[in-house]
Amino acid sequence: GAGVSQSPSNKVTEKGKDVELRCDPISGHTALYWYRQRLGQGLEFLIYFQGNSAPDKSGLPSDRFSAERTGESVSTLTIQRTQQEDSAVYLCASSPSGTSGMSTYEQYFGPGTRLTVT
């Protein structure tokens, strides 16, 4: 079956512009995560969606970052007034269950969007 897809694969933008990144999770997966991966670093948690529950936004680095998800479908991550330190690969992952149980932790990742802010 289809995996997690993300678009665009690459995005170059000028400092100060807004960008929107898209994630299509695996069909039927209720949980969706966004991560940021800076060069040479591990993955940094940004935000988590579980069904229609309020998202866990505890990882968002500033109020320039926001994300939306409608139900259990597509999610968009928006970065306003981009800065050079926002340059990174943004990874999306989905999980088959977000309420409890071991499967909750099994995350399936998309290929990422490489964002470059010039």
Added chain:
Amino acid sequence: AQSVTQPDIHITVSEGASLELRCNYSYGATPYLFWYVQSPGQGLQLLLKYFSGDTLVQGIKGFEAEFKRSQSSFNLRKPSVHWSDAAEYFCAVGAYSGAGSYQLTFGKGTKLSVIP
């Protein structure tokens, strides 16, 4: 809060040689542990996971990992490395965040290079 340490930033091995990638975690309860692999330009792929039971777990592509509670470790091993194993490897611990989400905390990764 939980944390993961991967002490080796970069490892180089010869094709056919054995491999061990180190991972140490910090977590107050019984951990859920994972290894992921990331090939250049790709997302992360799950290699194996430990939830409970047998401390030696088998994964895909011939990898295995051993959970050692006394050492807070979950090292990844492969008896004979193939050139296609060259990639970056991430260890992760799963925990309930208390804010409603089940999070993975990742180490910074170990880059594996394979010499033909």
